[in-house]
Amino acid sequence: MESARIRQQWVNYVAKRLAKDVPELEIVNDLTVKGFDKQQAQEFVRHVSTHELDAMSKAGKRQAPILIIIGLVLVAVGVVVTIVTLKEGVGVIWYGIIIVGIGFVARGIWKLRW
Numbered sequence: 001m002e003s004a005r006i007r008q009q010w011v012n013y014v015a016k017r018l019a020k021d022v023p024e025l026e027i028v029n030d031l032t033v034k035g036f037d038k039q040q041a042q043e044f045v046r047h048v049s050t051h052e053l054d055a056m057s058k059a060g061k062r063q064a065p066i067l068i069i070i071g072l073v074l075v076a077v078g079v080v081v082t083i084v085t086l087k088e089g090v091g092v093i094w095y096g097i098i099i100v101g102i103g104f105v106a107r108g109i110w111k112l113r114w
Contacts, residue, residue: 014048024049064111071104 010031017027024045031041078098085092 010044011048014045018045018049061112064108067104067108067111071101071106071108074098074101074104076101 014027014031017030018024024042027045028038028041031044032038036044074097078094078096078101081094082092082098
């Protein structure tokens, strides 16, 4: 269990570096400084660049529509509650739930593009 968590941390580290367009050779050199064997580091970076990034992208794209739907529902609830309370004279503005909903929508759109 612990080794799977550590491996995932290394995958995330390499994936973030690759996403920032850091050359693979530089990432390999970083990993060798951190204790990897040079050949292991090369294979690991190659594996992450070909398999892991694609899998992470697909997982994010599957999750994106759900985030967008949840966000839109939250915005709708916030707007409806705000309108109803304004008509009743109470005037409770649910800006918090609206902002959270917009955040969900934005994150879903970002995941679709990544």
